[in-house]
Amino acid sequence: xxxxxxxxxxxxxxxKSILIYVCTLAGALPLGLLxxxxxxxxxxxxxxxxxxxxSVMRGTPLMLQLLVVFFGPYYLFRIPTGSSYRFVAVVIxxxxxxxxxxxxxxxxxxEGIPQGQREAAHVLGYSRSRTFLTIILPQVVKRILPAVxxxxxxxxxxxxxxxxxSYSEMFTLAKKIASSQSTLMPFVxxxxxxxxxxxxxxxxxxxxxxxxxxxx
Amino acid sequence: xxxxSMQNIRKSFGEREVLKxxxxxxxxxxxTAIIGPSGSGKSTLLRCATLLETIDGxxxxxxxxxxxWEEGGKAKYASAQVLREVRSCFGLVFQNFNLFPHFSVLxxxxxxxxxxxGRNKKEVEEEAVALLxxxxxxxxxxxxxxxxSGGQQQRVAIARALAMNPKVLFFDxxxxxxxxxxxxxxxxxxxxLAEEKMTMVIVTHEMNFAKLVADHVIFMDGGVIVEEGxxxxxxxxxxxxxxxxxxxxxx
Ligand SMILES: Nc1ncnc2c1ncn2[C@@H]1O[C@H](COP(=O)(O)OP(=O)(O)OP(=O)(O)O)[C@@H](O)[C@H]1O
Ligand SMILES: [Mg+2]
Numbered sequence: 173x174x175x176x177x178x179x180x181x182x183x184x185x186x187x188k189s190i191l192i193y194v195c196t197l198a199g200a201l202p203l204g205l206l207x208x209x210x211x212x213x214x215x216x217x218x219x220x221x222x223x224x225x226x227s228v229m230r231g232t233p234l235m236l237q238l239l240v241v242f243f244g245p246y247y248l249f250r251i252p253t254g255s256s257y258r259f260v261a262v263v264i265x266x267x268x269x270x271x272x273x274x275x276x277x278x279x280x281x282x283e284g285i286p287q288g289q290r291e292a293a294h295v296l297g298y299s300r301s302r303t304f305l306t307i308i309l310p311q312v313v314k315r316i317l318p319a320v321x322x323x324x325x326x327x328x329x330x331x332x333x334x335x336x337x338s339y340s341e342m343f344t345l346a347k348k349i350a351s352s353q354s355t356l357m358p359f360v361x362x363x364x365x366x367x368x369x370x371x372x373x374x375x376x377x378x379x380x381x382x383x384x385x386x387x388x
Numbered sequence: 389x390x391x392x393s394m395q396n397i398r399k400s401f402g403e404r405e406v407l408k409x410x411x412x413x414x415x416x417x418x419x420t421a422i423i424g425p426s427g428s429g430k431s432t433l434l435r436c437a438t439l440l441e442t443i444d445g446x447x448x449x450x451x452x453x454x455x456x457w458e459e460g461g462k463a464k465y466a467s468a469q470v471l472r473e474v475r476s477c478f479g480l481v482f483q484n485f486n487l488f489p490h491f492s493v494l495x496x497x498x499x500x501x502x503x504x505x506g507r508n509k510k511e512v513e514e515e516a517v518a519l520l521x522x523x524x525x526x527x528x529x530x531x532x533x534x535x536x537s538g539g540q541q542q543r544v545a546i547a548r549a550l551a552m553n554p555k556v557l558f559f560d561x562x563x564x565x566x567x568x569x570x571x572x573x574x575x576x577x578x579x580x581l582a583e584e585k586m587t588m589v590i591v592t593h594e595m596n597f598a599k600l601v602a603d604h605v606i607f608m609d610g611g612v613i614v615e616e617g618x619x620x621x622x623x624x625x626x627x628x629x630x631x632x633x634x635x636x637x638x639x
Contacts, residue, residue, distance in 0.1 A: 288486035292487075295479070297475050297500060297504040306499075306503075310490050314490070
């Protein structure tokens with residue numbers, strides 16, 4: 173296989189990796205906030221359920237979770253899943269997993285805002301939702317950005333776990349080519365790709381952090 | 389006319405009774421100083437008055453609006469709507485300022501009048517700038533709280549509270565987080581407010597300041613009002629506990 177064809181095939185995989193990445197963030201970042209609210213809820217049963225969910229998501233391998241999401245519907249409920257389900261399963265698995273991590277980061281951030289901020293807003297007459305959206309949340313975002321960046325960088329590499337259910341993202345393709353052509357080249361290309369991808373993520377996040385550096 | 393009237397306030401944290409049957413009223417234009425040893429319940433009283441804590445018994449009334457009253461041995465609070473109206477009667481200045489760090493000084497002062505009271509932004513801005521000038525902060529409108537000294541931050545906090553046009557302003561040890569030289573500038577501002585007949589309730593450890601601005605001094609200890617009267621009681625207390633407390637401060 174010519175190097176060029178190899179790159180072209182892998183580029184196709186890259187597109188899919190990036191798609192997984194974007195869909196996961198688009199789902200997990202907001203879902204994580206909901207999960208965080210559940211975790212901090214004063215309704216005890218809800219709080220316990222969410223706590224259990226988070227501990228399972230963080231305490232079992234992501235690869236295993238992907239397999240369960242992919243095979244679960246058929247093996248557990250005999251629901252036939254079409255071929256398009258492969259991608260959906262990857263994204264659902266990633267979103268469920270990352271939402272748990274994001275939730276804990278959000279919770280730490282929200283609980284870290286001094287109570288005095290809420291009290292000052294309360295005395296000034298701000299509603300609860302306005303207090304959260306305009307006083308608390310912006311400060312939370314600034315505080316958690318480094319931790320979120322970490323997760324976002326890990327996610328770039330974690331997209332390769334989709335190979336577990338043979339979704340043809342970058343890493344799955346690289347492995348396939350490497351074994352059929354007996355060459356390390358696809359892995360080198362894949363490595364460069366992940367590195368560049370992460371470089372861009374880190375760069376963008378650093379810019380966000382700088383933008384929020386006007387106060388502390 | 390009384391701006392605030394608190395009757396027979398009781399408050400416990402778990403088993404610990406922090407306020408035991410406290411009554412006080414604040415007349416319009418009056419400055420009340422609350423003094424007393426640490427743990428005597430001064431902050432708790434202020435937090436009950438500003439609805440940050442709920443009382444267990446007694447009543448809290450601002451002008452003609454009753455925020456809480458006693459019913460069947462328990463405290464009952466008014467509807468959310470009434471509480472909102474009550475909240476618009478007072479402002480609170482915290483010991484550690486609690487400015488919003490992500491808002492500029494000007495936005496700290498303007499945000500609530502614009503977004504809570506729904507007032508015209510231009511109008512509010514003019515008032516806010518005037519307030520900042522009164523506080524000696526006209527050059528800092530565009531700065532962020534972290535760029536200011538503690539004394540400046542506290543003056544922004546005072547401006548923020550005043551921007552809501554409260555009928556009464558509460559202060560909980562407004563200078564105890566500040567160095568002595570910064571304390572003076574904040575006390576000067578509060579004194580100027582007193583001269584303009586702003587109704588204020590001030591918890592303070594600054595006895596000389598209390599003597600200077602207060603019309604009424606309340607000495608609290610162990611969750612009760614031990615002694616109250618004109619500022620003269622600071623120099624000439626009639627109660628042994630007041631005397632002991634004041635001597636200790638001087639000593
Ligand atoms: N949220 C709370 N939970 C439990 N106990 C509390 C709480 N807030 C205050 N207390 C207790 O209530 C008592 C009175 O506290 P408060 O803060 O009102 O005293 P203070 O007179 O303001 O003292 P200081 O001069 O140190 O500020 C203290 O013993 C304190 O430990
Ligand atoms: Mg106190």
